[in-house]
Amino acid sequence: MNTQVLASSGSSVDAGRDDRKTAESIKTGLTPFKDARITSSFKFAREVLRSPAMRQASSSADQMDMSKPDEISFFFLHGEAHKKRRVSVAPYFTPKAIVDRYIPLMHATMDRVIADFQMNGRGKIDDYSLELASDVTMEIVGLTETDRKALTRRIKTNMDANNSFDKRPFYRFIHDKVFGWYHNAQRMRRILELWKKDIVPAMEARRKEPRNDVISYMVQNNYSQKGIIIEVLTYAGAGVSTTREFMIMAAWHLRDNPALAERFLAGDEEDQFAIIEEILRIEPIAGYLYRKPDEDVPGTSEGTIPKGQLIGIDIRGVNSDTDVVGENPYAIDPDRARKMKIAGAWASFGDGPHRCPGAQVALHETRVFLDRLLRVPGYKMVNDPTMTWSMSTQGYELRDAIITCDKV
Numbered sequence: 187m188n189t190q191v192l193a194s195s196g197s198s199v200d201a202g203r204d205d206r207k208t209a210e211s212i213k214t215g216l217t218p219f220k221d222a223r224i225t226s227s228f229k230f231a232r233e234v235l236r237s238p239a240m241r242q243a244s245s246s247a248d249q250m251d252m253s254k255p256d257e258i259s260f261f262f263l264h265g266e267a268h269k270k271r272r273v274s275v276a277p278y279f280t281p282k283a284i285v286d287r288y289i290p291l292m293h294a295t296m297d298r299v300i301a302d303f304q305m306n307g308r309g310k311i312d313d314y315s316l317e318l319a320s321d322v323t324m325e326i327v328g329l330t331e332t333d334r335k336a337l338t339r340r341i342k343t344n345m346d347a348n349n350s351f352d353k354r355p356f357y358r359f360i361h362d363k364v365f366g367w368y369h370n371a372q373r374m375r376r377i378l379e380l381w382k383k384d385i386v387p388a389m390e391a392r393r394k395e396p397r398n399d400v401i402s403y404m405v406q407n408n409y410s411q412k413g414i415i416i417e418v419l420t421y422a423g424a425g426v427s428t429t430r431e432f433m434i435m436a437a438w439h440l441r442d443n444p445a446l447a448e449r450f451l452a453g454d455e456e457d458q459f460a461i462i463e464e465i466l467r468i469e470p471i472a473g474y475l476y477r478k479p480d481e482d483v484p485g486t487s488e489g490t491i492p493k494g495q496l497i498g499i500d501i502r503g504v505n506s507d508t509d510v511v512g513e514n515p516y517a518i519d520p521d522r523a524r525k526m527k528i529a530g531a532w533a534s535f536g537d538g539p540h541r542c543p544g545a546q547v548a549l550h551e552t553r554v555f556l557d558r559l560l561r562v563p564g565y566k567m568v569n570d571p572t573m574t575w576s577m578s579t580q581g582y583e584l585r586d587a588i589i590t591c592d593k594v
């Protein structure tokens with residue numbers, strides 16, 4: 187057994203070790219917005235994310251019509267309108283909801299996934315992680331009246347659509363300008379399919395009998411068709427794309443670090459979370475969060491932030507700020523958070539009023555996914571996934587890693 191394996195499962199870590207799989211590829215894959223002041227300071231990032239003067243400043247934030255809060259993804263809301271929306275979703279993310287509703291659902295999905303995996307003896311891990319991420323998120327949203335697999339396909343098609351933002355300028359020109367009318371029509375067709383096949387039946391069921399989910403809330407509060415579609419797509423992006431990718435990344439790390447995998451399988455829930463959160467620390471999904479203050483913000487650890495200054499929070503940088511994470515910031519050390527006496531999620535789920543409401547759901551999902559998959563007899567990840575970067579989610583996308591197991 188090599189020293190790296192020993193070190194990352196135990197408590198001591200080799201000096202200077204770098205376990206990041208994204209370290210090289212992010213240099214060319216994801217560049218921050220040109221005019222942004224980028225920070226890697228944990229303390230300053232917190233001050234920015236917690237300041238009430240800050241507004242979302244990601245790509246499309248400037249184009250939002252703030253006069254209709256019910257037709258804006260709550261990523262972009264602020265102040266009272268944002269608080270109201272957060273209060274409305276809080277019941278879907280309680281520990282009780284996770285234990286009573288989502289964990290049984292996670293296991294039911296994994297039963298299906300594993301049956302399929304064992305029958306074929308092989309599969310693509312990104313298909314399986316998509317299935318789990320979609321099932322759980324759509325339960326929270328309340329799209330439960332249709333066949334789950336068909337719904338997952340439609341969610342995926344909608345997520346993949348109109349992604350020219352990721353491509354090089356020439357491709358973007360061709361996609362948006364020359365064929366723009368066609369792609370928009372295609373996109374509209376896909377969205378309307380989701381509306382008719384999944385959203386409308388879910389709304390009708392909840393009009394008769396409201397439940398504890400996002401669609402019930404929107405039906406009771408008379409959201410428009412546009413408002414409902416925006417919310418569903420917000421959750422598809424925020425809950426499905428993120429967790430789908432992270433589960434693959436975590437499985438990849440465990441494949442390359444057998445001692446860590448061994449510790450994961452032997453560990454209790456707390457230790458498993460510590461391992462998952464530590465992988466997420468060095469490989470966060472979100473690359474940069476952007477904010478802009480609508481007034482001067484005095485008194486931060488880096489002085490006054492002038493009104494209108496675009497700030498980019500480099501989550502990778504913040505998560506490896508040695509002032510808070512200690513030494514060897516790029517090495518996986520599951521005992522780090524305990525030693526540093528800090529919550530293990532660091533900045534991976536953001537901070538302040540927009541901090542991810544789905545953080546606990548995502549961690550449980552990843553834990554169940556890995557715990558179930560790694561125990562399948564003969565389980566093996568055969569090849570590395572390919573890695574690309576998405577400008578729209580500001581994160582990595584991992585595809586085409588084949589996993590195999592004993593056939594039954």
Ligand code: HEM
Pocket residue numbers: 260261262272322323326420421424425426428429432470471472475476533534535536537539540541542543544545547548
């Ligand atoms: C590993 C998985 C996940 C990661 C890394 C992640 C990360 C994040 C981050 C960094 C933010 C803050 C964005 C900002 O401040 O600009 C966020 C917000 C959000 N996340 Fe997650 N997320 C994950 C999973 C989920 C899941 C499973 C759900 C729901 C099912 C979810 C729903 C949301 C929503 C609705 C917001 C917007 C909150 C607001 O603006 O108030 N996320 N997420």
